[in-house]
Amino acid sequence: MSETFDYIVVGGGSSGCVVAARLVKEKRARVLLLEAGHSHRHPLLDMPPGIFKMIKGSKFMTYHQTIPQDHLNGRAHDIPQGNVLGGGSSVNAQVYMRGRPTDYDEWQALMHGDNDNPGWGWEHVLPVFRAMEANNRLHDDRHGLDGPLLVSDPGHVDDFSRWFVQSVQALGEPFNHDFNGPGQRGVGFYQFTNRCGRRSSAAYAFLAPLEKDPNLAVRLHASVQRIEIDHGRATGVVYRDRSGSQRRAAADGEVIVAAGALVTPKLLMLSGVGPADQLRSQGIECRVDAPGVGENLIDHPEVPIVAMASGRHGYYRQGVGWRMLLNGLQFKVFGTGRILSAGVEAGAFVNPRERDAEPTIQAFCVPIVYLDRDTIGLVDDTYGVTVTTW
DSSP states (O other): OEEEEEEEEEOOSHHHHHHHHHHHHHHOOOEEEEOSSBOSOOHHHHSTTGGGGTSSSOTTEEEEEOOOBGGGTTBOOEEEEEOBTTTHHHHSOOBOOOOOHHHHHHHHHHHHSSSSSSSSSHHHHHHHHHHHEEESSOOBTTBOSSSSEEEBOOSOOOHHHHHHHHHHHHTTOOBOSOTTSSOOOEEEEOOBSEETTEEOOHIIIIIGGGTTOTTEEEESSOEEEEEEEETTEEEEEEEEOTTSOEEEEEEEEEEEEOSHHHHHHHHHHHTTEEOHHHHHHTTOOOSEEOTTTTOOOOOOOOEEEEEEOSSSOSSOOTTOHHHHHHHHHHHHHHSOSGGGOOSOOEEEEEOSSSTTSOOOEEEEEESSOOSOHHHHTOOSSOOEEEEEEO
């Protein structure tokens, strides 16, 4: 079976949702969005802390395992990826963080060699950030009010988070009221992509308003097998639908691959785009010899520092069902309480070697103990805090 569209977007994560929505809204194009994962509509995904109940063993997450890593003493490591419409924006901790302006200017220099051409420079991306944002506190030359992406201050702040902010200030770091402002250095409270206890994922913000638009077709449980290439041009895709049947879709315009840092190069290589020697060794016909595909992935290691609490401070306490029920009841009846917190409320950007230079470390204060309990030998009934850095 075959269908034809103007554009095919492979991958319904943050980028795929935005690209598909803009093509439909601004070009009135016929767009097919293919997502291998599940629907984003689930109460535990919607509420800020719900993902902590679903991180391990959830159908909404895919774990890619690395080869043994030298810097981890030969251990392999799991790299999680959202297996759901909205991708990472549907399963993350919702911290709203753009990146510092100098990062974008560096990208501009790498891609264009100067800042005069439209592209990835800070002056070029800032208007886009403002246009997509609906901030509940900030409105200035860096923040917008009328965009589709809902951005809010934390609905609930734990004492541990306040103590963390005060402690880092006591060490000499300034308080920063806006990590998406002129500079990131300092300590403060994050903003989040949610509003009134409901996640504002890319699926909700950009796709939901177009649910009835006939120009947008969203297919879930649609695993793309390969991109079809004819005379050097991507002409369509072959994918399996939720029943396992193989289907084909053709694109009069473009095929846009937005399947993430791991799956995108894999799909390109399965389609014959990548290092010729590697493709031939796997019996894949090389259509485009592109040595960079599948190479040069650099991830940031996360280093958690855990401390046990002397009292009932923080969020985490397993096995006390009535406490969870009370929190849920408070949220449903009054719209307040701990369920309004995504579990990480405060953080800091610091440079431990040159205090006044650009920050080199980001720290998150998480008022729970979330390390592997089998590994560190803790009992379930444990209060504490985790400061994780990268």
